[in-house]
Amino acid sequence: MAVSKFTLHNAPTTGGSNEAAVVFPWNTPKKAVNPYLDPAEVAPESALSNLIALYAADNEQEQLRRETLSDEVWERYFFNESRDPVQREIEQDRLISHAKTAREQQRFNPDLVIIADVGAQPAHISKPLLERIKYFHSLGRAKAYSRYLRETIRPCLERLERVRDSQVSASFRFMASHDGLEGLLVLPEMNQDQVKRLSTLVAAHMSMCLDAACGDLFVSDDVKPEEIRQAWERVAAEAMRLEVIPPAFEQLRRKKRRRKPVPYELIPPSLARMLCADWWCRKLWQMRCEWREEQLRAVCLVNKKASPYVSYEAVIHKREQRRKSLEFFRSHELINEDGDTLDMEDVVNASNSNPAHRRNEMMACVKGLELIAEMRGDCAVFYTITCPSRFHATLNNGRPNPKWTSATVRQSSDYLVDTFAAFRKAMHKTGLRWYGVRVAEPHHDGTVHWHLLCFMRKKDRRSITALLRKFAIREDREELGANTGPRFKSELINPRKGTPTSYIAKYISKNIDGRGLAKEISKETGRPLRDSAEHVSAWASLHRVQQFRFFGIPGRQAYRELRLLAGQAARVQGERKAGAPVLDNPRLDAVLAAADVGCFATYIMKQGGVLVPRKHHLVRTAYELNDEPSAYGDHGIRIYGIWSPIAEGKICTHAMKWKKVRKAVDVQEAAADQGACAPWTRGNNCPLAENLYQQGKDKSADGDTRTDITRMDDKELHDYLHCMNKKERRELAARLRLVKPKRSRDYKQRITDHQRQLLVYELKSRGFDGSEKEVDLLLRGGSIPSGAGLRIFYRNQRLQEDDKWRNLY
Known part of the structure; x- marks a missing residue:
């Protein structure tokens, strides 16, 4: 029997729920949507709802910012003290009252004047000084805190004014x-x-x-x-x-x-x-x-208590310069007229710009001087010459030097150069001669001092040493008294203790890259010599100080050109007999052969020997004008090759003209970039890698089976990764992000209380807070950003920084 809808709808209920009396589910009475009455029935969150909420929050913050800005503009231009006399008087009374209160406080506590003067300095001066003042104040020692302000900070501010006056002249x-x-x-x-x-x-x-x-x-x-x-x-x-x-x-x-x-x-x-x-x-x-x-x-922000040799700001700037240079070398290549290309990074690393090559060449040259001295029967003496006290800005304890006359680092270098020139002139007048090498390096406050390794006749040693001591201590002689050691030191090298090369090796290494000095500690700064090499390099670059200088021997540029010529001849005459002459003149060929094998002793003797004037050298460097003018219209000078007064013409070692161009982009990688790209919205509605991972872990985007990299060895994995294009690398990185790595065991280095105090002190000296959070992060193997894309970490009981150039040393 058919039943009408009206009958079903109006049928009486005998109990139970209303759903039991309804035939169709869609006819069930629905609950009103009201999140305030029943929060459990709120619609579930989705990507779209999150996106809308973020946009709403951004719009609200932007509206508040505009309202605040409008209020500031309204108060500045319409309700300021210059337009309202009453408001102007109130503001003036407030400022006068504040000034009177500050004056009264400074009258009872003069230290506040010093702190106010420090706060008025520029940020690069006030920020580190206020950090040190805050540290001394936190110690809770009022007398030491006041003494530090009056005996250290106040003289520093007075010295700062004198330096500014000397820098800014009337003109x-x-x-x-x-x-x-x-x-x-x-x-x-x-x-x-x-x-x-x-x-x-x-x-x-x-x-x-x-x-x-x-x-x-x-x-x-x-x-x-x-x-x-x-x-x-x-x-x-x-x-x-x-x-x-x-x-x-x-x-x-x-x-x-x-x-x-x-x-x-x-x-x-x-x-x-x-x-x-x-x-x-x-x-x-x-x-x-x-x-x-x-x-x-x-x-006093450049010394062994703060930053030795040079400020941390200069070190970071030098790192940034090296990083930009490395990126430039990697993005360019050299091309010649024949279409041959060379990677610019490989060329730079193979040149004398590589610190390792520069160090090896200087050590070979010093070894050659040692062999020549043994052959001639000469003795070796090691000298150390230091500037007078008026050139030193800071004492050994980190406090200001009262004798400092605002002399710059460059002026201290010029003083030593002038002293050495005057001594050399007097030495030549007396008929004395020597040869060797000198190394310029900084004191802990940046002042220059010299180390000289000199070879001379045994009978002339006392005369040369006395004459050099006379010129080294002639200025400000009264401050030395009977002890001339702080200004001048001389040591006759004893072959039983070590060779002359071993004496100078440490000074050459620590001023280039610190190779072999990881365990050596500086007596002046108390820090490892390898870590200080970066500071020394930044110091020499900033103040334009020539670190190394050989004297009394033929030039080393001709040595490099001869080695280059020998390499070119070996490539051209690949089948020639070993030991066959390269040059027609036997004297010139002997010089070339000595340079080719890297024997500086033979090279110097074939050139004419030591203490020979430059005009008598057998092989010299040839120069010529550039073919193309510079941006300023002049033709600069470049190296052409070598020439000799006993032979006609010049020998060219730079026949190829190389041009610097930017590397071309790979077509396959460029085409891959046309595929998936970063979305312009906040969220990606179709993350490809996630869908692939959910649908099938063994299928790629085009349906092929993915390569199982877990079964590859190191060489196969290396080749496979290098053959991938950018698109495949992005997909692989996206798949790896979906797999959460296993949580490793908790790791933390164990150090003593003394080592912890040293770590906190060094962190504060580098501009960090030195808090427990930072110390705990470093001990657990973490790192802290230190600027210029580098990070600082704690390893082997000392702070270290990752350096991208270390792999070139």
């Missing part, structure tokens, strides 16, 4: 008074972008000076070369006011007794450089870094 201030050049007065506080903008303004000012000079001097169409030189003099005078020596200044400046005619052809490239913003950017940036470093030396 420099006059240049800063021109429109747009006010930034010259705060040059040490600028970053690289600000220095670039300032260099553009300086170049524009030089261009205006040249226009004015041309308008005053060039009154007729027939312009004489002397009038052009007078215009150059005006622009050069403006550059000299900025403490920058103009290009070709010595050749073009006025001289009373000029032996050669004026090289007028040097005027256009010199003017082009002084009108170029890039040239000024390099000059001003170098000046900014030097001035900033000298200010840090003045406030």
Whole structure:
């Protein structure tokens, strides 16, 4: 019997739930959607709902930011004290009351004046000083804290003012008074972008000076070369006011007794450089870094207690320079006219720019000098020459040196160069001769001192040592007294203790890369010598100090060119008999053979020997002008090869002209980049790798079976990964992220309380907090970012930093 819907709907219920009386599920009474009454019935979260919530939160924050900004603008332009007299009086009373309170506090506690002066300094000065003040204050020793402020911080601020006065001369201030050049007065506080903008303004000012000079001097169409030189003099005078020596200044400046005619052809490239913003950017940036470093030396932030040899800021900048250089080398290659290409990184690593090659060459040269000295019967003496106390900014205990006269690192280097030149002149007048090598390295505060390994006749040793001591201690003699050891030391090398090469090996290594000195501790700084090599390299680069210098022997550039020529001849004459001559002249071929086998002793003797004037050397380096002009219109000088006065013509060792180009992009990788790419929205609605992992773990995107890399050995895995394109690497990385690695056991290094204190102290000296969280992170094998893309970690009971150039040493 058929039953109507009306009958079913109005049928009486005899008990139970309403669902029992309903035939169809869709006819069941639904519950009202109200999340406030029943939160359990809220719709489940999805990717879309999360995305909408994020967008809503961003819109809310943006709206609050705009409202805050509008309120600040409204208060600044409509409700400030300059427009409202009542508000102005209230603000003035508040400022006066604050000043009176601060003055009263400073009158009862003079230390607050010192802290206020420190806070008024630029960030690169105030931040590290305030950290040290905070540390001393946390010790809870009021007297020591006050003594530190008055005996250390106050003298540092006074020294800082003297350094600034010596840096900014009257002519420099006059240049800063021109429109747009006010930034010259705060040059040490600028970053690289600000220095670039300032260099553009300086170049524009030089261009205006040249226009004015041309308008005053060039009154007729027939312009004489002397009038052009007078215009150059005006622009050069403006550059000299900025403490920058103009290009070709010595050749073009006025001289009373000029032996050669004026090289007028040097005027256009010199003017082009002084009108170029890039040239000024390099000059001003170098000046900014030097001035900033000298200010840090003045406030005792460069010493063995803080940062030895050079500031951490300079070290980080040097790391960044090396990183950019390495990226540039990896992205470029060299190509010649025949289409042959060379990887630029491989070329740089094979050259003398590689620290390992430079160290090996110098050690071979010193060994050659040692063999020659044994053959001649000469003795070896090791000298150490130090600057007077007025060049040292900091004492050994890290406190300011009261005798320091604001002398810079460059001035200390110039002092030693002038002293050595005066001594060499006096030595030649007396008929004494020597040969050897000198090494320039820094004290803990950056001041230069020299180590010299010299070979001489045994009968001349006492005379040379006495004469060198006389010139080394002649300035500020009264501060030494009877003990001249702090300024001058000499030691006759005893063959029983070691060879001359072993004496100088440590100084050569620690000033290049620290090879073989991992366990050696510096007596001056108390740190490993291998770690200090990076600081020494940054110090030499910043202050432009020549670290190594050989004297009394033939040049080493001809040695390198001869080795290059021997290698080229071996490639051309591959089937020639071993030991066959390369050059027709037997004397020249003997020099080439000595250089080819790397024997410096034979090379020097075949060149004529030690203590021989340069004009008598048998083989010399040949130079020529570049074919293409530079960006400034002049043709620079490059190495051509070698030449000899006993043979006609020159021998070219650089016949191929190589051009630097950027590496081409792989077509397969470029096509792979056209596939999957980063989405423009917050979330990817179709993550390919996740879908593949869920649908079938053994299938790839095109249906092929994936390669099982777990069954490969190391060589097969290496080849397989290198053959993958970018798309396949991204898919492999996405699959690896889905597999969670097993949690390893808890690992933590065990150190003593003394080692923990040393770790905390070194962390604070490097600018970190030294908190328990940082110490625990390092002990558990973690790392902390230290800038320039590097990280600091704790290994073998000392702090280390990963260096991308270490694999080149």
